[in-house]
Amino acid sequence: MRLRTIALVAGALGIVVLAAGLVADAYRPERTVTPDVAVDSTVVVIEPEVMALAPEGRVGVSGSGAIEAHIARPVDAKAWLGDVSATYVTGLSDWESLTTRSADRVVASPSPTASPSASPSASPSPSPSPSAEAEAADGPEFEEPAFMTASRDHWRETWRGTDRISVRTIDVPAGLPLIVTSTTGAPLTQADLQIDRDVNDGWINPLIWWGAVLTAVGLVALVFFIVDLRPVQARIEESMARLRRRRAAGAPPSPNSRRSRRSVSAGQAGADDSGAPEGDDDQTDTDDTDDHDEQERS
Amino acid sequence: MRGRLALATGVAAAALTLSACTPELPTTPPASSPQQPSALLEEQAARVIDETFAQLEAADSARDPDLLGNRIGGDAARVRAAQYLRAEDDGPSPSELPSSMQAIYVTDVESWPRIMVGVSDAPEESTPVVGLWVQEDVSRPYQLRGWAPMLPGATLPAMPSTSTGASQLLLTDDSVEPSPRQALDDYLELLRQGSDSDLSDRFDDDIYRDRLFSARETLTEAADDADGDYIDTIQPRIEGTFALSTADGGALIFAPVTIASSFSVEDATVSVPSADRPLVDGDLDDKVTHHYRDLVVIFVPGPEAEGRPAVVAADHHLVRVSDS
Numbered sequence: 001m002r003l004r005t006i007a008l009v010a011g012a013l014g015i016v017v018l019a020a021g022l023v024a025d026a027y028r029p030e031r032t033v034t035p036d037v038a039v040d041s042t043v044v045v046i047e048p049e050v051m052a053l054a055p056e057g058r059v060g061v062s063g064s065g066a067i068e069a070h071i072a073r074p075v076d077a078k079a080w081l082g083d084v085s086a087t088y089v090t091g092l093s094d095w096e097s098l099t100t101r102s103a104d105r106v107v108a109s110p111s112p113t114a115s116p117s118a119s120p121s122a123s124p125s126p127s128p129s130p131s132a133e134a135e136a137a138d139g140p141e142f143e144e145p146a147f148m149t150a151s152r153d154h155w156r157e158t159w160r161g162t163d164r165i166s167v168r169t170i171d172v173p174a175g176l177p178l179i180v181t182s183t184t185g186a187p188l189t190q191a192d193l194q195i196d197r198d199v200n201d202g203w204i205n206p207l208i209w210w211g212a213v214l215t216a217v218g219l220v221a222l223v224f225f226i227v228d229l230r231p232v233q234a235r236i237e238e239s240m241a242r243l244r245r246r247r248a249a250g251a252p253p254s255p256n257s258r259r260s261r262r263s264v265s266a267g268q269a270g271a272d273d274s275g276a277p278e279g280d281d282d283q284t285d286t287d288d289t290d291d292h293d294e295q296e297r298s
Numbered sequence: 299m300r301g302r303l304a305l306a307t308g309v310a311a312a313a314l315t316l317s318a319c320t321p322e323l324p325t326t327p328p329a330s331s332p333q334q335p336s337a338l339l340e341e342q343a344a345r346v347i348d349e350t351f352a353q354l355e356a357a358d359s360a361r362d363p364d365l366l367g368n369r370i371g372g373d374a375a376r377v378r379a380a381q382y383l384r385a386e387d388d389g390p391s392p393s394e395l396p397s398s399m400q401a402i403y404v405t406d407v408e409s410w411p412r413i414m415v416g417v418s419d420a421p422e423e424s425t426p427v428v429g430l431w432v433q434e435d436v437s438r439p440y441q442l443r444g445w446a447p448m449l450p451g452a453t454l455p456a457m458p459s460t461s462t463g464a465s466q467l468l469l470t471d472d473s474v475e476p477s478p479r480q481a482l483d484d485y486l487e488l489l490r491q492g493s494d495s496d497l498s499d500r501f502d503d504d505i506y507r508d509r510l511f512s513a514r515e516t517l518t519e520a521a522d523d524a525d526g527d528y529i530d531t532i533q534p535r536i537e538g539t540f541a542l543s544t545a546d547g548g549a550l551i552f553a554p555v556t557i558a559s560s561f562s563v564e565d566a567t568v569s570v571p572s573a574d575r576p577l578v579d580g581d582l583d584d585k586v587t588h589h590y591r592d593l594v595v596i597f598v599p600g601p602e603a604e605g606r607p608a609v610v611a612a613d614h615h616l617v618r619v620s621d622s
Contacts, residue, residue: 029320049326073332075408079436091326150437153346156339175332197321 004221011218018211024204031199032057036192037098042145043086044188046178048074050089050098051169054195060166061180063188069159069167071176076154081179084147089191098193142185336463337412338404338440343460346431346440347416351397354378354442358392361385372432372443372538373554373591377615383576384616390573393613394421395429395445401454403542403550406463410435413466413540413552417454425450428595428611430552432538443538444554444593445613449505452610455597456545467541467549474549474598476500478541481598481607482534482553489532502608506594509614510557517561524563526584531558547600550610557590557614570619580621589618 039061046059061067072080085104093099152158156176159167165180172178182188338346350369357365363379370378381392396418403415414431421427425448431440448454458464469479476484488497493511514530521528535554542550561568562585570578570586595611 047326047329049329052327052330053324073335073337073408074329076337076436079410083437092323094323095320147437151433151439153338153342153433153440154436156342173333175330197324199321 007217007221010214014211014214021208029199033095034192034194035098039087040187041087042182044180045088048175057194060192062164062190064186065184067161067165069165069180070155072154077177334461335406336404340460343402350442371441374442380617403457404463405466407466446593446611448611465543478549478551504609506612526563529560546603549598551596553594555592560587578619582621587620591615591617
C-alpha cells in the first residue's frame with residue numbers, strides 16, 4: 001500500500017517534470033541569433049572587437065545598390081575614416097540589437113562663386129532634360145561619394161555585393177576592422193551580426209526523460225489502484241504455500257515435471273557409464289553427483 | 299483539475315528555468331593587434347605594381363608623357379618625359395623597366411609619407427632595376443617616383459618580409475653608423491670633391507661615381523682648353539629621401555639627387571650632342587648646363603656586420619639642358 005502511494009506521488013511529480021521539460025523544449029532559446037540595427041550613412045564600420053563576439057558568425061550590411069566591404073590595417077582605416085562620415089557598430093545592447101555611434105564630418109558646401117563671367121550663353125540648346133516625374137519614377141539620385149575616387153591601396157581585401165553584403169567573420173583577420181561602403185552614395189540601411197551562442201539547455205532532455213519515467217511509474221501504480229488484484233495475489237500465495245509443503249513432506253516429483261524427467265535421465269546415464277568417452281568424465285561425474293543428490297532428496 | 303494544476307506548475311517551472319537558459323550578453327573583448335603589421339601585403343603591392351606598369355606601357359607605346367597616370371609622378375614622370383623627347387628622331391630609347399619583380403620591400407610605418415621598393419628581374423644584358431614608390435597620404439596612391447639599375451657586382455641586403463615590413467628609419471636615426479643623413483652627406487661630398495677625396499675610403503668603390511669623375515675630368519680639360527669652366531653642382535633632395543632598416547639592422551637609403559653640370563667657354567658657342575637637343579631650353583651661347591635627376595641607393599651595413607657603406611644602385615637621368 002505504501003509503495004503504491006509513493007509511486008502515485010512519483011507519477012504526479014513526473015507529469016509536472018515532463019510538462020516543464022516539454023514547455024522548456026518548445027521555448028528553448030535559439031543557438032544562433034542575429035541582432036541588427038538600423039543605420040543611415042554611406043559608410044559602416046564594424047570594429048574588430050565586435051567581430052570577435054561572433055568568431056564563427058557573419059557580418060551583414062544592407063542598402064540599395066552596389067556595396068563594398070573592405071579590410072585594412074587599423075591605423076590606415078582610421079586615417080581613411082578621418083575624412084568621411086560613418087556609423088560605427090560598437091557592440092550588443094541585447095540579443096536582438098546592436099549598438100552604434102556616429103562620426104559625422106562637416107563638409108562646407110561649395111559656395112556660389114561670384115565670377116563675373118558675362119559671356120551670354122545664348123545657346124538655345126533644346127536638349128531634353130529629364131522631367132521631374134521621370135526622376136521621381138527612377139527614385140532619388142545620389143552623388144558618388146568622394147572617397148570612391150581616392151586611393152584604394154590601403155584596402156587589404158575587398159568584397160562586393162548588390163543591396164546586401166555578408167562577410168564571414170572568420171575571413172577577417174583578427175584585429176582588423178571591416179569597413180562597408182555604398183559605392184553609389186545611397187545610404188546603407190541596416191547592419192546585423194549573426195552570432196552562435198552557448199545556450200544552457202543541456203538539462204532539458206534529461207528532464208523530459210525523467211518526467212517520462214516517473215509518469216510511467218505513476219501510471220503503473222494507477223493501474224494497480226484501479227484494478228483489484230487481491231484474488232490473483234491470494235492464488236499465487238496459495239500455490240507457493242502448497243509447493244513448500246510438498247517439498248517438506250518428501251513427495252515424489254509430479255509426473256512430467258522437471259524433477260521427474262531428471263530422475264529418469266539419471267538412471268539411464270548410470271547404465272551407460274562403461275561406454276562413455278574419457279573426455280566426458282567430468283561431466284559424467286557431475287551428473288552422477290547431481291543424480292545422487294536427487295536420489296537422496298527423493 | 300489535478301492535470302491542470304500539474305500543467306500550470308510545469309509551465310511555471312519551465313519559465314523559471316528558461317530564464318537561466320539564455321546566456322548572458324558577452325562583453326566586447328579588447329582589440330588585438332593585427333598579425334601582419336606591414337603597410338602593404340604582397341597582393342596589395344602586386345596591385346600597385348600592375349597598375350603602374352599598365353600606365354607606363356600605355357605612355358611608352360605612344361611616347362606621350364600625358365598618359366603617365368597617377369601611378370607615376372615626381373622624378374619618374376619627369377625623367378620618362380625627357381626620355382620620350384630624346385627618343386624622337388632616332389634618339390636613345392627610354393630605359394627598359396621590367397614589370398616583373400624578384401623582391402618587394404614594404405614598411406611597417408603607420409604614418410605618411412611611406413614607401414615601397416621593387417627590385418625587378420634583370421633585363422637582357424643589364425642589371426635588375428630598383429624602383430621607388432611613395433605614398434604621400436592615405437587618399438593618394440603609391441606613385442613610382444624614381445628608379446635606378448643595380449650597379450654591376452652590387453648586392454642588396456636581406457630585408458624583412460612583406461608580412462612584417464621594414465621599419466622606415468628617420469634620416470637622423472643613430473642606430474646605424476653612419477646615420478642615413480650622414481652617409482648621404484658624406485657620399486655627396488665625395489662626389490663634389492672627386493676621386494682624391496679622403497671620403498672615398500668610407501665607401502666601397504662604385505661605377506656610378508667613377509663615371510661621374512671620368513666625365514668631369516674630360517669636360518674640365520675641354521673647358522680649360524677654351525678658357526672656360528666646368529662645375530658640377532650636387533644637391534640632395536632631403537624631403538624625398540627615405541631609409542629602410544635591413545634585416546641585419548643596417549639601412550638602405552633611397553636618395554634623389556639633383557646634379558647640374560655647367561660648362562662654359564670664352565668667346566665661343568657651346569653645342570650639345572644631337573640626342574640632347576630636344577631637351578635644350580633656350581638659345582645656347584657660351585654656357586650650357588645639363589640638369590640631372592638621379593636616384594642613388596646606398597646600403598649602410600648593420601652594427602654587427604662588416605664592410606663599408608656602398609652604393610648598390612644609381613642612375614644618371616638627364617631631364618633638361620639650359621643655356622645658363
